Every structure is written in C-alpha cells, then in structure tokens.
Amino acid sequence: MNVMSKLGLDAAARHGFDPDRLGRIAPFLQSRYLDTGKLHNAQLLVARDEAPVYTATLGVAREDGAPLAEDALFRIASMTKPVTSVAFMMLLEEGAVALDTPVHHVLPELKGVAVYDGGGAGEPFRTRPTAAPMRMVDLLRHTAGLTYHIQQDGPVDAAYRERRIDPFNRAMDSDGFVAALAGVPLLFSPGEAWNYSVATDVLGAVVERLSGLSLGEFFRQRIFDPLGMVDSFFTVPADKAHRLGDCWMIHEDRGVQLMEHGHTSAWLRPRTFQSGGGGLVSTTRDYDRFCRMLLRGGELDGTRILSPKTLWLMTRNHLPGGQTLTQMSRSMFSEAQNAGVGFGLGFAVNEEVVPSMNLGTVGEYYWGGMYSTAFFVDPVERLTMVFMTQLMPSSAYPIRRELKALIYAAMTESRVG
Numbered sequence: 001m002n003v004m005s006k007l008g009l010d011a012a013a014r015h016g017f018d019p020d021r022l023g024r025i026a027p028f029l030q031s032r033y034l035d036t037g038k039l040h041n042a043q044l045l046v047a048r049d050e051a052p053v054y055t056a057t058l059g060v061a062r063e064d065g066a067p068l069a070e071d072a073l074f075r076i077a078s079m080t081k082p083v084t085s086v087a088f089m090m091l092l093e094e095g096a097v098a099l100d101t102p103v104h105h106v107l108p109e110l111k112g113v114a115v116y117d118g119g120g121a122g123e124p125f126r127t128r129p130t131a132a133p134m135r136m137v138d139l140l141r142h143t144a145g146l147t148y149h150i151q152q153d154g155p156v157d158a159a160y161r162e163r164r165i166d167p168f169n170r171a172m173d174s175d176g177f178v179a180a181l182a183g184v185p186l187l188f189s190p191g192e193a194w195n196y197s198v199a200t201d202v203l204g205a206v207v208e209r210l211s212g213l214s215l216g217e218f219f220r221q222r223i224f225d226p227l228g229m230v231d232s233f234f235t236v237p238a239d240k241a242h243r244l245g246d247c248w249m250i251h252e253d254r255g256v257q258l259m260e261h262g263h264t265s266a267w268l269r270p271r272t273f274q275s276g277g278g279g280l281v282s283t284t285r286d287y288d289r290f291c292r293m294l295l296r297g298g299e300l301d302g303t304r305i306l307s308p309k310t311l312w313l314m315t316r317n318h319l320p321g322g323q324t325l326t327q328m329s330r331s332m333f334s335e336a337q338n339a340g341v342g343f344g345l346g347f348a349v350n351e352e353v354v355p356s357m358n359l360g361t362v363g364e365y366y367w368g369g370m371y372s373t374a375f376f377v378d379p380v381e382r383l384t385m386v387f388m389t390q391l392m393p394s395s396a397y398p399i400r401r402e403l404k405a406l407i408y409a410a411m412t413e414s415r416v417g
Helices: 006-014 025-034 077-093 136-141 155-162 174-181 199-211 215-227 238-243 284-295 308-314 399-409
Strands: 041-048 051-059 247-251 255-260 341-343 348-350 365-368 374-378 383-388
Touching: 006 051, 025 041, 025 051, 025 399, 041 284, 077 136, 077 199, 077 215, 077 284, 077 308, 077 365, 136 199, 174 199, 199 215, 215 284, 284 374, 284 383, 374 399, 383 399
Parallel strands: none
Antiparallel strands: 041 051, 041 383, 247 255, 341 348, 348 365, 365 374, 374 383
16 A cells, blocks of 8 residues: 655645545555455555645556556546546637538538437438537537437437447547447437437547547657657557556446456557547556646646636536536436536536535535546635546446545635535
8 A cells, every 4th residue: 555655644734635535545445445346456546736645556557467557557437437538629719610611511421310219120210300410529529419329228329239320439530430420319409418328429429530640649749748648649659658557347237347448458459449438557656747737727837838728618517408417317327427517618517415415515526437437626725636546447346436526625725615
C-alpha cells in the first residue's frame, strides 16, 4: 500500500481538509474492495487548488501479483468522451463548426436518417422522418437518437449487434462506422430523449473530417502534447507496454474473472477506428492534468486549450427545457447517478445536490468509464478527483458515490455561500 506522505497530509490541512479524515480512504478501499477480492487495484488522486491533498496506490497491476505502480496505465473507456468533446469545442472556437450545425453537413452519410417506427427481428424496419435534424449539440449531450450495441432494449439495439456497429470492431474505420450507422434507424427524433450511445464516436469522426487528422493525431498535437499528457494514447507504445495492467470483469456465476492480460492487450495493437467514445489509455497523473486544465478555465501552465467562456458553456445543463437525466433518460445503463443531474457538452452536471442523496456541489461536473474509472471537477470548491481501477462493469459497486462521500466529508473549509 502506497498512500500520501506526511508532507502531502500537511498540504491537505493547508487546503481545507482534515488529514485524518482523508486518511480513512485507503483503509476503506483496502478493506471493502481489495481484501474481499472485489477489486484488484485502486489509484486515487484528490487535489484542491491544483495541489494534491490525497493520493493512494493500492493492490496489484496483474494477476501474477506485480504491485500497481504510480505510473500505471489504465483503460479509461468513456473518460475519453470529455477529451473528444474538448477537441470538438476547439474547432468550434476556430469557426469550423457550430453547436447547431446539422451533423450531415459534415457527415453526409447521415443525411435523411429516420426514426424507428416498427419492424426489425428479421423484418424490414418501418421508419418516420425526424422532427428536427440531428445537430452537433445532440452528439455532445447524447440526445441524437443513437444507441450502443451492448444495450438490450429492442430491435435497434439488436441491429447494432447484428451489423457489428461497435467502436472496437477492428474491421471498421471511422468512415465505415458512420456509413453503418446510416443504415439503422434512430431510437427517437433528435432532442426528444437522452440515450447514452455512440454519439461521441460520431463526434470523433466529425473532428477527423473537419481537421483532416486522425483523432489520435489531433489529440496528440492539440491537447496531449500542449498539456504535457505524455502517457495518453489509443495504442500503448511498445516501450510502455509493461505499465499496462490486467483487466477484470464480473461474471454472473463465477464472480470476478480475468478479462484481458495487460501483456496481450488489444490496446497494444493499433486499431483502424480510434474510438472518441471510449478508446484511450491514460494515467492518473495525465488525467489530473486534463482536469486541472478544465478547472483553470481551459488553460494550464501557460498553454490555453479553450476559452473560459467555452468551458462555462460546456458545463451548463444543455438538456431541453432544463430537464434532468431522470426525466429524459431512456438508457438501460449510465455512468451517472441520474437524480438531480443534467448533461452538458461532454459531462454530467450536478444541478441539484439533494435529489442525488450524496455529498457534492451544484455545478460540479464529472464522468466515468466502463472499467470503473471516474473523475469529477468541482469549480466552486476548486476540487478535482481522478480514480482508476480496472473492473467491468462500472455499475458493479457504488464505489464512486462512496469516494465522493469520503472526500467531501474530509473537507473542513467550504467555499459554498
């Protein structure tokens, strides 16, 4: 177990935290999750005013017992989505696109895509026209009418599986992915509901078409290199492969089982399609730098990625009529606890703390990944958290809610009010 040094705990006190209360976190993770075999590892970084106030590195990286290193690489899955959203907003700032631009203006394959109105399961789909075109804002806030192949809610989801519309399908590139989507109806007319989906993968294809770069190259040139994020990529370089650990999943009958070895991982081999919705590998340190850029209104260490006004816009609730996910969601799964939560341009946004029945702050924004990774940014309290582990599905345990409660409970100085 590697936890925060005494120097770090002294810093915690200077930044409005009780070091003893923060000190509860690692023993909690160890006893509840690692000792019981629910998780094999956990890494946490909590910072306030950009100063680390608590870190912990626990458990093993691989089935062979190799300890988790501080610079371990993690599959961050849907924590890729905020990066893709930032990339799109950079292009918006340059005048290349707007939030109300119809998606088919950039991806003409999607022109005329219609809404499911019956059929499927071996019969031709019946469709009806959309009430409004799919716009870029619908991709950012997941109101586009798209879905995921791993959902099990009807003929449209089934069609994604049958046609292998999967961001990790190695037989597809981004053009093929978009073309395949054009052949399947939408679940609903854009803007009418919220459904967690491949929308951010489509957004990644938009970034590629507008920039003329692969998504990975855009990320590297425009975001990762400027921010000093040296360990974030779609394909792990050979000289860093030893830092990628194993990944586990919960099997219905057999409990926690190995899903993928780090040394034979699919992330060691280049993919034809670079998934803007879930394809990145990163480190706690790198993603903390991304969070610090967000907290600082789009700038870090003298390098500006976005304007503060752009970040302000991204972190407002963009669901129609100010609705919350509880009111609009049709998703069978989500990375958000929906009560009191809206959705911005790439993030869930805490609109009301009380309905969530947990500690937090209005205006805090966050997301997570299917391997149980998570982050949040609280711009009021100037607080950020990055949590890494490698277990699928993310809904297995309430660990994200528990961590939030532990972190906020350790705060001695609040800036609310």
